[in-house]
Amino acid sequence: MNVTITINGEERGGDVEPRVLLVDFIRTNLAMTGTHIGCDTSSCGACTVLLDGEPVKSCTQLAVQVDGRSITTVEGLANGAELDPIQVGFHEEHGLQCGFCTPGMMLVCRALLDTNPEPTEEEIRWAISGNICRCTGYMNIVKAVQHAAKLRAGAAAEVAS
Amino acid sequence: MFSAQFAYERPASLEEALEVLAEHGDEAKVMSGGQSLIPLLKLRLASPGVVVDIGRVPGLAGIVPWDGGLAIGARARHVDMERGASRFGILPEAARQISDPLIRNAGTVGGSICHADPSGDWGAVMLALNAEFVVRSRRGERTIPAATFFDGPFTTVLEADEILTEIRVPAPAGRSGGAYLKLERKVGDFATAAVAVQVELANGHVGRAGIGLTSVGPTNLRATRAEEALAGAIPDDAVIDEAARLAAAACEPRTDVRGSADYKRDVVRVFVKRGLRSAIARARGEAA
Numbered sequence: 001m002n003v004t005i006t007i008n009g010e011e012r013g014g015d016v017e018p019r020v021l022l023v024d025f026i027r028t029n030l031a032m033t034g035t036h037i038g039c040d041t042s043s044c045g046a047c048t049v050l051l052d053g054e055p056v057k058s059c060t061q062l063a064v065q066v067d068g069r070s071i072t073t074v075e076g077l078a079n080g081a082e083l084d085p086i087q088v089g090f091h092e093e094h095g096l097q098c099g100f101c102t103p104g105m106m107l108v109c110r111a112l113l114d115t116n117p118e119p120t121e122e123e124i125r126w127a128i129s130g131n132i133c134r135c136t137g138y139m140n141i142v143k144a145v146q147h148a149a150k151l152r153a154g155a156a157a158e159v160a161s
Numbered sequence: 162m163f164s165a166q167f168a169y170e171r172p173a174s175l176e177e178a179l180e181v182l183a184e185h186g187d188e189a190k191v192m193s194g195g196q197s198l199i200p201l202l203k204l205r206l207a208s209p210g211v212v213v214d215i216g217r218v219p220g221l222a223g224i225v226p227w228d229g230g231l232a233i234g235a236r237a238r239h240v241d242m243e244r245g246a247s248r249f250g251i252l253p254e255a256a257r258q259i260s261d262p263l264i265r266n267a268g269t270v271g272g273s274i275c276h277a278d279p280s281g282d283w284g285a286v287m288l289a290l291n292a293e294f295v296v297r298s299r300r301g302e303r304t305i306p307a308a309t310f311f312d313g314p315f316t317t318v319l320e321a322d323e324i325l326t327e328i329r330v331p332a333p334a335g336r337s338g339g340a341y342l343k344l345e346r347k348v349g350d351f352a353t354a355a356v357a358v359q360v361e362l363a364n365g366h367v368g369r370a371g372i373g374l375t376s377v378g379p380t381n382l383r384a385t386r387a388e389e390a391l392a393g394a395i396p397d398d399a400v401i402d403e404a405a406r407l408a409a410a411a412c413e414p415r416t417d418v419r420g421s422a423d424y425k426r427d428v429v430r431v432f433v434k435r436g437l438r439s440a441i442a443r444a445r446g447e448a449a
Contacts, residue, residue, distance in 0.1 A: 001169065017166065018166075018167055018168065018169030018212065019163055019164045019165070019166060019167060019202070020163075021163075021199075021203075040162050040203070041162075041200065041203075042196065042199075042200055042264065042349075043349060045261075045263060048263060051266075051267075054240075054266045055262070055263050055266060056263055056266050056267045057263050057264070057267075060195065060196055060199045060200065060264075060267070061195065061199070061267070062169070062195065062199065062214075064169050064171070064214075065171075065192075065195060065214055065216060067171075108262075108263070126262070127262060129261050129262060129348040129349075130260075130261025130262050130263040130264065130348065130349060131263075
């Protein structure tokens with residue numbers, strides 16, 4: 001089946017069997033390996049992508065299912081050389097150790113900040129509850145999101161003034 | 162992991178979906194959000210010839226007032242219930258305890274109900290709410306009470322050519338309140354045990370009480386004898402204790418990695434007690 005998916009703003013197509021998972025389409029057909037395969041059983045969130053702005057697990061979506069829709073992967077966070085505030089937050093607050101969960105974590109947190117610019121710690125922990133960090137670096141992940149929220153608020157204030 | 166091969170149909174309308182189902186019969190499997198079906202396909206526990214993706218069928222995803230109650234489109238997602246079903250407090254309370262936030266962005270109420278996992282949460286909630294399910298086929302429409310919908314583990318009374326289109330939650334008589342209590346080992350795990358409770362009050366007496374149970378039997382169970390013990394009674398401690406005892410007696414849990422049968426039965430007893438207290442307080446307008 002032919003599918004067309006807008007990925008990070010760019011329309012990409014491919015010919016896939018219906019059983020091909022979205023994560024495999026992204027990694028194999030499109031050769032974009034920022035989206036990770038962790039558990040492959042809907043448990044860990046390493047394969048998180050944003051589907052029309054909302055985080056979902058790409059190991060539990062068929063590529064044909066998202067035909068015509070729009071997804072964002074970790075490669076779509078930065079604007080050229082300029083990092084997204086969530087990436088700056090993870091960098092400056094040491095929100096990663098091994099980095100395997102990081103693409104999924106950053107996408108989930110970016111979606112959180114898009115809908116809730118000033119989340120409480122509990123709201124952050126709630127938002128990342130479907131993503132597992134096996135280095136157990138949750139403390140710093142929470143700090144990274146709080147830092148990103150401040151950066152975004154600062155940027156918004158600058159634009160307003 | 163890859164599933165076995167299947168043909169994929171993505172009908173653009175309900176009529177088209179019903180045509181496809183009528184054509185393929187048992188060979189076809191309806192997919193809504195895919196959050197239960199895709200894992201089953203990957204593990205090759207299911208290998209349908211045709212997957213019928215109803216994800217683009219319009220008109221199945223609304224949550225709207227209906228005859229004093231609520232009509233929930235079968236394709237409404239769990240996250241939509243978290244946000245948009247406050248008419249019955251038990252609905253958002255149950256929704257936010259389902260799996261994890263990413264699954265809730267994709268999985269649907271109707272998909273979960275038709276999957277009929279005895280560990281599914283919505284079945285118990287809909288039993289407690291005395292809901293009914295509207296199903297369509299090319300042959301017409303029929304309405305099935307939640308109480309007779311579940312036939313066995315992962316089995317419902319749906320025919321192969323039928324699609325669940327809507328869940329109807331009837332209007333409560335008098336003041337009402339509900340609660341959903343779930344014990345899980347971690348976010349995203351299935352329930353060790355869970356209890357849905359919905360109570361209607363009139364003049365200090367219980368009108369109708371609904372109690373649904375999760376993960377403690379071959380299907381979501383309705384604790385009928387406990388409901389009968391509550392109906393018409395003044396809900397004092399003795400009545401609540403007796404209902405909790407009857408609900409625990411009604412369940413048929415199995416010992417597994419999540420706990421022993423005795424433990425699960427006792428969780429049901431405690432959760433029914435707590436759930437009834439919360440539901441009654443909420444029906445009275447008290448914080449609980």
